[in-house]
Amino acid sequence: MIFNKEFKNAIQNLPGAEKDKLILRLLKRDLDLANHLYFELVSTQSVEDRREILQNNITVATKTMYDHFHSLGYLLMDMRRLSGDITEHVKITKDKYGEISFNLQMLNQVISLNKLHILNTKPQNTHTFCTYVNARAFKILILINALHEDYRIEFKADLKKLGLLISENSLLMKTAICNGLDVKWLLENEIPTNIVAIHKEIRNNGFLK
Secondary structure, X not given: OOOOHHHHHHHHOOOHHHHHHHHHHHXXXXXXXXXXXXXXXXXXXXXHHHHHHHHHHHHHHHHHHHHOOOXXXXXXXXXXXXXXXXHHHHHHHOOHHHHHXXXXXXXXHHHHHOHHHHHOOXXXXXXXXXXXXXXXXXXXXXXXXXXXHHHHHHHHHHHHHHHHHHHOOHHHHHHHHHOOOOHHHHXXXXXXXXXXXXXXXXXXXXXXX
16 A cells, blocks of 8 residues: 555544554554564663574574484474574564674574584485575675675674585585575675675576575
């Protein structure tokens, strides 16, 4: 629906009490917006406070995944749940920097802890997990590319670590090659300016799925 000037004026001219009721009704239908407004208007936590909590939660969660490893399938389910926590954090705080750092932390810790689990799994059972890692790596590169270039240096070390973890794991490296992920982008912190177009073309060709 297009919010034209006439409609906006009609909303703005609603009586105060009626407008308040309308806002509360709409917020009940959009919990993401409600949580964001609560964070902005009521919560005493800062973005940094929430970053610290989530950073610790990721560390604990990835260690738990390793300690209770069953299969790459279950590991992937746990990663997706953790990814959901990151997405929720971003929706509430609009923390684009945190979105990158948390995704890097999750991938680096999971791959580092479970490198033998990955290599010891039958190749036919690794495809979905390895593809997910590659897709996340692409997402990280796209997010970094959207930031001001001054921020790139802050992710250099973690990007290089991710590149090394992928390149040192034959299954992850093979999947990266098949899906068009150039590990040099990670190792050398040199992200193509047209990374969005590259990613779109790769997906259109049926990869990263």
